[in-house]
Amino acid sequence: MFESLQEKLGRAFRILSGKGRITEKNIEEAVRMVKLSLLEADVNYKVVKEFINRVLEKAVGEEVLRSFSPDQQFIKIVRDELISVLGEKISRLELQSNPSKVVLVGLQGTGKTTSCAKLAYRLKSQGKKPLLVAADVYRPAAIDQLEQLGKQIGIPVCSGDRKNPLGIIRQGIEDATRNVNDVIVFDTAGRLHVDEDMMSEVREIVKIVKPDEVLMVVDSMMGQDAVTSANKFNDALELSGFIVTKLDGDARGGVILSIRHVTGKPVKFVGISEKVDGLEVFHPDRVAGRILGMGDVLGLVNKIQERVDADKAKELEEKFMKNKFDLEDFLAQLQEIKKMGSIADLLEMVPGVPKDVDVGGGEKNIAKTEAIINSMTKVERRNPRVIDYSRKQRIAKGSGTTVVEVNRVLKSFDQMKVMFKKMGKKGKLLKELKGMPF
Amino acid sequence: MSLFSQIKDGLRKSRESVFKRIRDALSGGDLSAAIEEVEELLILSDMGMETVESVVDTLRSRTKRSDNAVQVLKEILVEHLKEVETSETIFSELPHVISVVGVNGTGKTTTIGKLSKMYSSLGKSVVVASGDTFRAAAVEQLKHWCEQTGAEFISQGHGADAASVAFDAVNHALSKKKDLVIIDTAGRLHTRHNLMEELKKIHRVVARLIEDAPHEVLLVIDANTGQNGLMQARKFLDAVRVTGIILTKLDGTAKGGIVFAISRELGIPVKYIGIGEKLEDLRPFDPEMFVEALLSTD
Structure with missing residues (x-):
């Protein structure tokens, strides 16, 4: 449906220059194309503006490489810049303490509970002995959901008295010590960043847990407002990173660029299917093409x-x-x-x-x-x-x-x-x- | 606090910062600066570039320097939404069947709780079909809501055939002369071909009992959704006859501007909005109020 950025840029350069070179004159049109493409991908408007300015600086200063066609060259500049914002390297979990603790937070419906199970399953298959803690007492049956998932993947789930989140959290830490679990994954209720009571509750949770990782779960289909909630959660909790879910859909996932840019915190995992093994380490280089609407050849090859x-x-x-x-x-x-x-x-x-x-x-x-x-x-x-x-x-x-x-x-x-x-x-x-x- | 919750609580405050900038630019004779402000405001609402451009073009052609551009903008946006009229739900035959569909995590199950509450308090007898047989504990979640609202709950448990559950519920409602059946369905990404086929099957099976059922197919869209919302709506519309949108999670700071693109391109009206987690927090869609909230900034 979307014309790829590559095609658009190709056209822009041909129409404007006819010469196949990056000039200041044709660059304006190309920049507009990139801007539109990023907005279509749901990259936040303010992030786009800053991003475009940096691309512009680089592109204008760039020596013209004759081996490249100018659209290719321009795309390379954009891509490189994207990757540098997204982070050059893979960010892994840093689990230092024993038991180490990971808390998942986020808005409603982003996939926290499922991600908890997937993450625990992943840790288990790496030889860890995880415990899941179900501290979402608000959404009806959220605890049941985690318990059912836990049963499915053979990982114990602590749900304490099923009523008091802080009590459940403490119980979970006790259980883990008693049962020699070396990592605990805490599920928390979905909450709005504007809900003061719920935000202070999650601050309290983090204070008690003293986690190694606080990961915010973000839906890849999110639009412009994603930066608002990511910023608010980061301010309240000092996130260590993000999990971006539902990338098996056809959302371009511009949100990945936005949240990374505004918080400076890395995306650590991406959710790529409904199955329990559908959580992958995030590769910044592979998602750049997707955001630009150019496919992910490298990802395929890998x-x-x-x-x-x-x-x-x-x-x-x-x-x-x-x-x-x-x-x-x-x-x-x-x-x-x-x-x-x-x-x-x-x-x-x-x-x-x-x-x-x-x-x-x-x-x-x-x-x-x-x-x-x-x-x-x-x-x-x-x-x-x-x-x-x-x-x-x-x-x-x-x-x-x-x-x-x-x-x-x-x-x-x-x-x-x-x-x-x-x-x-x-x-x-x-x-x-x-x-x-x- | 979001504007929607303020409207809800009757604490409406005016937020004038952007409007002031727009007016300042206009009074200084700088139309293009004003337009740029408008553009940014609209883009940040997730309206999508095409819709933004069309709105801005109209604004440009209608605005003179002396005009109140903000007022004109409001009118244009309301017109956009009113182009696709929302029809009142008519219970032309009983039971009236509503199917609720959407991608994962938009709030379908909670919305069904709210719908059943709304219709119960209108004195309708409601049957709810637990058709999300895939997600762990979805059945329990819906059951909880039904216990709260007094709706009759039809389920075959986790892992059952969703179409069979829907059939059961409609059949039950027919024989017991109930007013309304609401069918919950599993969240499905619109790109999953076989899941979309499953959805078609649910509707086919129901139509065997009542020819025109489901009478309404409501697509639940999260207000946080970006441009992908348009693709979601398009794919669901390809598969089943979507009759309206329920826009959820408007109690946050997301504006839900994507519904402009959806109604503009696909002609699907917004029917309800979700503005909170409580059972009462479902409202009929009101274009004026929606535009008011959309143009607010924190």
């Missing part, structure tokens, strides 16, 4: 590198080359793809892909294909040619599908073999993804 087992990939490649690729490999391949996360998430990182491509059906197909292959015998998987009609009937029954669907899998397996043969040594896997059976 994601693939992170999740795909390099040895397995190599093994597969050799099999392709020798044409020994069988249905077992096919299955392994599908599982690798699934590990990368939802296809929708992946596609979102590719610049230029419309956000509303229907991939839900594709994911269902992967599950079906898996079931079908799982219903085959080893002999059948290694040599699909032996699969006759009666075997197909058995496979269909076993996988809860139909013979037609079994045929479809076999056919797409054949097509894949042909495709890989064609691809030869330096195949462009991504480009060929379209031809795959999902």
Whole structure:
């Protein structure tokens, strides 16, 4: 829907100069484009103004690099400036004391309770022994919610008398000492920054807990007013950082830039799915492109590198080359793809892909294909040619599908073999993804 | 204290700083400086650049130096909102079915508590369908509200099929001759195709019992929402027949300007606003009051 900033800038420079150079004359139009793009991304207006001034300074002083096209060069200046505001490095949790304590705060509905569970789950998988403390006594069933999540991820939840937040907090600290938990994650009620009583309550909580980290949870879909609440929370509590949630939607997330800029505090994690493992360390460089509406190619590459087992990939490649690729490999391949996360998430990182491509059906197909292959015998998987009609009937029954669907899998397996043969040594896997059976 | 809570408490104060700057600029003959102030004010309300530009263009064409630009601006904004009229809820057939939808964390469940309170106090018999079967403890949260408002609570527990819960509730209301069914739905990001399909299914199933149901589909939008609100509304409108917006969390400092863009581009009117956490804190949308609050600054 949005024309990418890249396209806009490209046009601005071509129209205005026709020469492909950054001049003071054409820079004005380019700056306007960047300004609009940042406002479309919900970066706060005042932050945009300051940001633009800095970009302007840099761009005008910049030597013209002839190897770049001017729009590329300009984007690079903007991007670099964005990254420098966002923070160059990853900010990790700093958990010094034992037990260490993390308090999550924020407005209503930003995802605090879910983030608490995700964070505790993350710490647990890093070998910690976390305790969750449910101190939101105001929203009906908020304590139940954390308890249910805790049960789901196998982490104990302290809810004290379920009535008095300060009492629950103290109980949590006692419990953690008794049960030798080495980290406590405290959930607090959502509150408005203008609600004096609630703000003094959370100040009191922080005073009692003496936390290692106070993280404010911020919704990525937030608009201009995000800086107001972030500032107020930071003034009241001295935040140590932010968690930005719901980035699996299509919000451009300009709020990330705004809150970082006005508070100087880093974003530490981002929420990227509704699942318990959907909390990721925040990479400043990867979000810059998203704010500019330019996709996140780096993030995509990293994601693939992170999740795909390099040895397995190599093994597969050799099999392709020798044409020994069988249905077992096919299955392994599908599982690798699934590990990368939802296809929708992946596609979102590719610049230029419309956000509303229907991939839900594709994911269902992967599950079906898996079931079908799982219903085959080893002999059948290694040599699909032996699969006759009666075997197909058995496979269909076993996988809860139909013979037609079994045929479809076999056919797409054949097509894949042909495709890989064609691809030869330096195949462009991504480009060929379209031809795959999902 | 936010302006909405001040209006609520009858403590209306005038906030004139920006308006004064606008007037000063105008009296000095500097229209462009005044326009710039207006632009900033509107952008900060999350109205979105396109809407801001259209408002500013109109303002420019209507304002003369001697005019009260602030008054003209108010008129323009109110006109914008009145272009899409909010219709009164008519209980044309019983039960009247309302489905409440939206992304995660906008305040759907709380809003349903408030809706059921409002209609209960109007003497309507209310059935609430616990259709958020996904989020942990959403069922318990809604149950709590129903106990407070006396609405009848229909649930199949966590993890149940939401469409089946909705069907049950409407069926129950039909056989017991209830006035109103309010369906809670799970928060879903509008980008999740299969969740949007699930929402369609809920509505399809309900329409099997009553052809025109759900009679109203209310999209809940958080006043804090930025430009993504427009995409949310567009996607929900693509999937289901959204008939109105409920703008929540106006008791903070966020202005909810995105509803201008939504009504302008998609023609969806704002029906209610949420101005607090209590069950009574739901109000019919009033364009004049809303514009007044939007133009206030702290």
